[in-house]
Amino acid sequence: MKLTHLTLRNYRNYAAVDIDFSPQINVLIGENAQGKTNLLEAVYVLALARSHRTSNDKDLIRFGAEFAKVTGTISRETGPATLELVIAKAGKRARINRIEQAKLSQYLGKFNVVLFAPEDLAIVKGSPANRRRFIDMEFGQMSPKYLYNLSQYRTMLRQRNAYLKQLKFHQAKDRVFLDVLSDQLAAFGAEIVVARTHLLAQMAGFAAVIHQDITKARETLTFEYQTQVPEAARDSVEAAYQALQALFASHKDREIDQGTTLVGPHRDDVAFIVNDKNVATFGSQGQQRTTALAVKLAEIDLMKAQTGEYPVLLLDDVLSELDDTRQTHLLKAIQNKVQTFLTTTSLDGIAREIIDAPAVFHVDAGVLTRDTVAPDTVE
Known part of the structure; x- marks a missing residue:
């Protein structure tokens, strides 16, 4: 299972995002409070129709906007699917391949994620x-x-x-x-x-x-x-x-x-x-x-x-919390089998086993840009 494309509209501090992802490792780099965790949260919300950080859905809507929308293209063994979640002050609406779901329970389970954060x-x-x-x-x-x-x-x-x-x-x-x-x-x-x-x-x-x-x-x-x-x-x-x-x-x-x-x-x-x-x-x-x-x-x-499929793994500033031994085991466990999204303030200190040529995205005040060349710090 992979998330190949993500679109955000009015989500947290993101006005608009349209981005393709690597099927392997995706590294989100940025200073604190720029939106790295917000993007990881959006992927989590796309999967579970709720946030792991707040019970108030209104917090997910960009200030001054009427609604937030998260859309993702999912690649599964059964074929691709498009998932869409609209979060408004009156409630949530979920669609699978543009077909609105009568209940959120019908939407859940189509996209599986595992989140690992320091608070775990x-x-x-x-x-x-x-x-x-x-x-x-x-x-x-x-x-x-x-x-x-x-x-x-x-x-x-x-x-x-x-x-x-x-x-x-x-x-x-x-x-x-x-x-x-x-x-x-x-x-x-x-x-x-x-x-x-x-x-x-x-x-x-x-x-x-x-x-x-x-x-x-x-x-x-x-x-x-x-x-x-x-x-x-x-x-x-x-x-x-x-x-x-x-x-x-x-x-x-x-x-x-x-x-x-x-x-x-x-x-x-x-x-x-x-x-x-x-x-x-x-x-x-x-x-x-x-x-x-x-x-x-x-x-x-x-x-x-x-x-029958591996979930997508979300690592929110986890590597900095792990010593070299645990970090190495984590990276080896996911190598070449689990699509991973990883947030960090710097690539310095991340173990070299992080897999060949990760896709690196820079996050700055809700703007996401992708490196066209793999960084020298990762070999």
């Missing part, structure tokens, strides 16, 4: 919510079924929480209706638990190999899926459904008392274990960085296994 260290040492967001965003790209079940689960969770509050404040009395909501929540939750179990196990296998390579077999990385569904019930949708039903039933009185759903996949977590210790709690900063890198590289392999 939060995947390892941040809150459970950070890790849930990570796995849901990535698994949702790979599986329309996962995305559907997650969307339905969140809708049912909002309805159930609203009804629990009504019961708490005696604005409702019918507990049978709560059982109906619980049953529906358990049905979608079971699908999510089983999917997470299988996908996390597959990702863990990829990550373990990468982690051993980086650490020269001195350390072993494993994943621990932490969910309230018993381990014996995680491989079967029916078993997970029954387990969740039992959990909701046993917590019913407490949930009414607190006015919220206390159990379910929205409380799940993933622990990263290095040499039998939780790296978030007991790992050094170096171990945490190595784990984050292994997880991100494993994500690339998992997407290839699930979709």
Whole structure:
């Protein structure tokens, strides 16, 4: 999978961009606050119809403009496709090959990206919510079924929480209706638990190999899926459904008392274990960085296994955060197989293994220009 052409209109600090990209490495060079990350964000938004930097879509619209538009030409094994996302103050519209999509869920998954930024260290040492967001965003790209079940689960969770509050404040009395909501929540939750179990196990296998390579077999990385569904019930949708039903039933009185759903996949977590210790709690900063890198590289392999194609990799000022060993492993892992977009303030210090003749773009105050000759600093 490649992004061959990108068009921006009124996106962040870009008034207009029309640019072709290399199928290999694309380096975006510029001083801070010139728009490097904005362009990387636009590629991410094209894929996922949302930003990783803000939850307010209005932030994506150039100051004084009524809308922003991101259009990309995608090359896939099934053939080329044109994706278009229009972001207006009233909402978003998505088109595939000029055909408007009734739902954003129909648009998602056509273009897959993996973003690696310095803040991704939060995947390892941040809150459970950070890790849930990570796995849901990535698994949702790979599986329309996962995305559907997650969307339905969140809708049912909002309805159930609203009804629990009504019961708490005696604005409702019918507990049978709560059982109906619980049953529906358990049905979608079971699908999510089983999917997470299988996908996390597959990702863990990829990550373990990468982690051993980086650490020269001195350390072993494993994943621990932490969910309230018993381990014996995680491989079967029916078993997970029954387990969740039992959990909701046993917590019913407490949930009414607190006015919220206390159990379910929205409380799940993933622990990263290095040499039998939780790296978030007991790992050094170096171990945490190595784990984050292994997880991100494993994500690339998992997407290839699930979709049949490698995703596009977005590296936002990551190389400056990695030592020579980790930088070399990252560059070797993507060499000649993953189209990559990389932001940096300078090519100085970037490892020579960055692949032959990258396409280099200079970013200056929202203006993008491409070098016609490869820089001398990269051989």
